[in-house]
Amino acid sequence: MGKKLVIVTCITCPQSCAIELVKTKDDYEVSGNKCKKGKEYAIQEVTNPMRSITTTVKTIFKDFPRLPVKTDKEIPLNDTFLFMEEINSVLVKERLKPGDIVLKGIRNMDINLVATFGL
């Protein structure tokens, strides 16, 4: 049986490396990446793709109706819309700063939603 080749475009930085993966017995042979992060990304991508979510949440402030936020860790890509559902229920009532936690433990996981701009 021929070895299966997978090509993954790295999204870690704008260089967009085309990384080739060949499955070996219990690991992957990785080539085409220009840095270490590329190898990690490519293996993660073919096993369980992960992404950060960046979005906005509602605030009570007329002069600042939306606060931009992000998850402080990457989440499984396939669960994106489940996370969005919980994130969309948030209403910000305080003048937060970047890095402040907006929502702790999303979906009962060790992942927080943090502000990315100051109100």
Added chain:
Amino acid sequence: MLITQKWDVIVIGGGPAGLAAAISAHDQGAKTCIIEREERLGGILKQCIHDGFGLVTFKEKLTGPEYAWRYIEQANERNVPVFLNSFVMDLKKEGNIFKLSLINSKEGAFYLSAPAIVLAMGCRERTAKQVFIHGTRPAGVFTAGLAQYFINIQGHMPTKKCVILGSGDIGLIMARRLTLEGATVHGVYEILPEPSGLTRNVVQCLQDYCIPLHLNTTVAKVHGKNRVEGVTINSVKNFKPIPGTEKYIDCDALIVSVGLIPENEIIEPLNVPIDPKTRGPFVDQNLMTMFDGIFSCGNALHVNDLVDYVSESGNIAGSNAANFAKENLQKRNLIPVTPKDNILYVVPQYVDLNQKSEVVIFFRSSRTLRDVKLKVYSDGNNYISKKYKVVRPPEMERIILNLSKVPSNISEINIELKGE
């Protein structure tokens, strides 16, 4: 109340370029202020809530607002004065001093003057009216940046089901954003045979959400009376629609992402020479335009693809504006940097040979090329040779030219890309 405040450097625009310019001008000891027409600093980064900013400068992946915040904090720490909600009405030169007429709702009309001006107005989007689309002109035709403003700043959804025209990065990012917020993006349509945005954005914005990308296809016609009801798409060959390939798509909005244009109307009355290729002013390595005392940076100079380079240019323009204000730089010995084979444009377009420092040069290739050699030369002298595996017009390239290697008596420097 009629006031005229005297400054050393006035920075027009409080986005990433203007912030960096004001910070570096201030740090050079110049009395500096920023003029911003919006109610807060940060420019377009305020609405670019996605991440991927600042990898070059901070070695970490920041969102647009986080990147802007770092510079806003730096400006605040230095107490750089900012005129918010203020609009420049007129810019003229009297003797060696520039006089700006401005308005805002607090002061009414007011006046500022300085011997050096930094232009950091950024760019704006080409609109649907600047590309050729037939049909009616109903509500529901938005530029991608406007749709982004509605969603990310105001919290309004501009569409339930839409078509995106143009595969530039903003179009791709908006395809993901709209999908994430519950809209259906029918597809992204690109007239060219390849996507104009970065490959990583095609992957993480379209493929992640199974949004189709249709190349060699364009929107030919908009339908609807009061609101967009649908669009007709058309396959294209050599920019000409192929008859019989028309297809109707039901949608309530057309989002266009068809390019950016530097915003330089403010300097039109001064006749500052503009490069027709970049649509920004011609500059030298200090980012001074052909008009002594006027500096340009960021996307007002040329449309950048990384904000890191926008800040870098702001930094260069700001510190040189401060030096100019203090001692009026010596007379320049300008020679052109001429784009030759396969080079779309070069910034700066001139270098001042009276200075022997290192110069940051940006260029874009005029088409996608593989295994090419970059050459920077003048008759008989070769300054830079560099190999590239691939160069693409959407991806700006940055090189450093050391002017101490360049003789003072040459008449131009050439830059070319050639196959090996």
